[in-house]
Amino acid sequence: MSAVTASGADPGARRPGPPLWLLLELTYRCPLHCVFCYNPLDFARTGPELATEEWLRVLREAREQGAVQLGLSGGEPLTRDDLEIIVAEAHRLGFYTNLITSGVGLNETRLAALKAAGLDHIQLSFQDSSRQMNDFLSSTRTFELKSKVAALIKKYDYPMVLNVVLHRLNIDHVAEILDMAERMGAEYVELANTQFYGWAWKNREQLMPSREQVRRAEEATRRFRERVGGAMRVFFVVPDYFENRPKPCMNGLGSVFLTVTPDGTALPCHAARMLPGLEFPNVRTSSVRQVWYESEGFNHYRGDAWMKEPCRSCPEKAKDFGGCRCQAYLLTGDAANADPVCDRSVHHHRVTEAVARADARKPGDPPGQPLVFRSPENSSTLHP
Amino acid sequence: MSDAPDLASRPAIDRRFRLQWEAAQNAHVLLYPEGMVKLNASAGEILKRCDGRTTVADIAADLERAFDARGLAGDVLAFIGMAAEKQWIVWRP
DSSP states (O other): OOOOOOOOOTSSSSSSOOOOOOEEEESOOHHHHTTTTTTTTGGOOOOOOOOHHHHHHHHHHHTTTOOOOEEEEEEEEEEETHHHHHHHHHHHHOEEEEEEOOTTTTOHHHHHHHHTOOOOOEEEEEOOHHHHHHHTTTHHHHHHHEEEEHHHHTTOOOHHHHHEEEEEETTTGGGHHHHHHHHHTTTTEEEEOOOOSHHHTTHHHOOOHHHHHHHHHHHHHHHHHHHHGGEEEEEOOOGGGSSSOOOOOGGGSSSSSSOOOOTTTSSSTTTGGTTTTTTOBTTTTTTTTHHHHOOOHHTTTTSTTOOTTTTTTTHHHHHHHHHHHHHHHHHHTTTTTTOSSSTTTTTHHHHHHHHHHHHHHHHOOOSSSOOOOOHHHHHHHHHH | OOSSSTHHHHHHOOTTTTEEEEGGTTEEEETTEEEEEEOOHHHHHTTOOOOOSHHHHHHHEEEEHHHHOOOOOHHHHHHHHHHTTTTTTEEOO
């Protein structure tokens, strides 16, 4: 997901700026089972979804606090049959509304209703595991569904924005993916390398590309850009495991992003529920103002008082905020450590070793363990 | 459409952007898919006058009246040129 480019918050300031970006994960229900999903592994344990009226109250309260960009995501948000009601209220309140969808369930009736409700933008993602991607690339049912949805999106005068999550099993198909996007009339394509949280973390060893694969994918992207010129904009998001400096994750926690999960838990990023020792508020019992300004879950990682070395004395801390708290926790066991993507971290070898293992595996080598698909059954097995 | 807008051009906000006043930021913003540009005060005052009918010269004259200023045409035209490069606006000659 792109960042809000204008930062409203000064990380050193005492009072944070407004929660400019609101992401509503309306549901964890999803017709797909993507192995790279960032939803939590224990999503099956999540309590009941918020009711329509509760989502509408969250919208009103967040708008009062200055939220203006709205992402509607999940799971698959189209599984909520009140999506049109939620979009209409968001539009009435002045939000810029972005639907983040796999397209499964998007027929003309619903798209017409969403357009009438004031939906501003649709980001269509390709779901893919290796087999599905192969189906997709060989023009099977999946391709037809996507083509239909893509044509509908154009018919209703939305820009065609495609998001494809890349990983070891599909990154070699970048040239074919871009050709297909061109045939579909895409205007923007985001080639987003997998970030390793949730199900992607569980499947990291199988999904991590080699350096050579990443290099070839960047080369294929460069050649495509040369050929099509400005007719299509292609964004290639480099996987952070291959970098030496961390990403400025969420512009710093509690700076601009507010996520509400299906059961009403409010988080400073969609993966933050994994962070240990923090209580995250719920919008059923707290107002958005209380969530944003008064909760420990949002205040803890604001500013830089929580930082340890090497971040604390690092001149780049105001630029990258120490990277990602979730990645620091997953890879080092302490969320206050530097994101080990940074080569100043004493744990940086945990990143480079994961890449080295990916480099050492030959393309045809069978994975050491089977892929775990995101499903309620697997979620219940992993977290009974 | 010519290569660059001039004083006789009639600029309008590009349909891919939405201009909106945001009280919480005390600023006009340009909204676009999954992003936002926060505008400074003068950029906001200029862009909110870009209705596709008013020329750049008339926008400058209106700003001079509103803010009791003189000689804004050059600054307004420079901003409009920058906004055109960023594809925030389209214009008719």
